[in-house]
Amino acid sequence: MDPTNEELYRLAITDAPYVLAAYGILWVALMAYVGMVFRRLMRLEREVQVLEESMERRAGE
Amino acid sequence: MKQLRVALVMLVIGGLLTTVAFVMAFTTAEVQRFGTVTLSERIDTAFPLQEVTADGYRYERPWFSQKIFYFHVPVAEASFLVFGVAAFFAIRFLMTKRKEYDTKSRIAMETAIVFVTLTMITGILWTRAAWGVWWEWEPRLTTYFIMTLMMIGYFVLRNSIEDEERRAVYASVFGIIAFINAPISFFITRLIPSNHPVVFQSGFATSNLVPFILGQIGMLLVGYAIYSIRMNEERLEERVEIMKEALEG
Numbered sequence: 571m572d573p574t575n576e577e578l579y580r581l582a583i584t585d586a587p588y589v590l591a592a593y594g595i596l597w598v599a600l601m602a603y604v605g606m607v608f609r610r611l612m613r614l615e616r617e618v619q620v621l622e623e624s625m626e627r628r629a630g631e
Numbered sequence: 632m633k634q635l636r637v638a639l640v641m642l643v644i645g646g647l648l649t650t651v652a653f654v655m656a657f658t659t660a661e662v663q664r665f666g667t668v669t670l671s672e673r674i675d676t677a678f679p680l681q682e683v684t685a686d687g688y689r690y691e692r693p694w695f696s697q698k699i700f701y702f703h704v705p706v707a708e709a710s711f712l713v714f715g716v717a718a719f720f721a722i723r724f725l726m727t728k729r730k731e732y733d734t735k736s737r738i739a740m741e742t743a744i745v746f747v748t749l750t751m752i753t754g755i756l757w758t759r760a761a762w763g764v765w766w767e768w769e770p771r772l773t774t775y776f777i778m779t780l781m782m783i784g785y786f787v788l789r790n791s792i793e794d795e796e797r798r799a800v801y802a803s804v805f806g807i808i809a810f811i812n813a814p815i816s817f818f819i820t821r822l823i824p825s826n827h828p829v830v831f832q833s834g835f836a837t838s839n840l841v842p843f844i845l846g847q848i849g850m851l852l853v854g855y856a857i858y859s860i861r862m863n864e865e866r867l868e869e870r871v872e873i874m875k876e877a878l879e880g
Binding site: 584585586588589591592593595596599600603604607608610611614615617618621622624625628 | 642653696698699702748753757853856857860863867868870874875
């Protein structure tokens with residue numbers, strides 16, 4: 571580890587909560603957004619499957 | 632499906648790279664210094680002692696909040712780039728009038744707004760840590776804020792026009808005009824005096840450059856993955872609509 575970093579952790583730093591909050595919010599928000607899009611994607615996949623089955627049934631009639 | 636798999640792989644690689652960059656930022660990257668810190672006792676430190684005062688020993692202060700740089704700047708630059716992609720597809724749409732370009736432009740704009748929002752949040756937290764205030768009307772923050780408002784305006788405009796073709800044309804023109812803000816916001820700290828740090832103006836140690844580059848590549852991969860996943864969703868939605876129409880007809 572770089573010696574200046576070791577020094578950094580020895581000193582009382584008031585900035586830490588803001589830095590860690592920034593990183594935390596960044597990733598939680600990105601993951602939440604991607605998760606939301608994936609849920610919609612899965613719902614659409616299921617819908618396509620149901621519609622395909624309906625079309626196949628109709629073609630068979 | 633293949634495109635979705637590629638997007639997922641990129642998302643994972645992007646996530647890994649940005650995580651590695653984050654770890655490196657706190658371990659191998661050299662700590663920047665900003666201002667001073669007064670301690671009651673003299674300590675054995677790598678930071679130079681500035682002076683001894685009646686209050687104690689004044690040392691150069693390690694700039695902890697500078698660590699935000701390793702993920703705030705990659706997110707900000709990704710926001711500019713994805714915004715550029717949205718403007719590019721808007722131009723392509725105006726040239727060809729093909730609907731797919733309008734869709735691509737809209738999805739890129741949506742992805743850009745995600746990154747812009749995250750840039751604003753991480754930036755505000757840095758401003759609070761470094762300057763002691765949540766917001767300051769200085770050139771970079773002001774121009775970036777205007778850019779954000781114009782991006783929100785893009786979606787307000789889209790939702791206010793019912794006719795599909797007119798909506799696409801107006802939104803494309805507005806998107807291109809809004810993009811003019813991106814280079815202004817990017818270069819403004821180099822052109823007029825600003826409190827905002829200017830990246831790369833005074834050189835960069837290798838130990839700082841490596842995590843920054845990894846973070847930047849990682850964030851661009853995440854940006855591409857999000858855009859790609861959203862495009863997949865859009866195509867599936869179109870497919871569902873076509874199938875529904877076929878079944879109804």
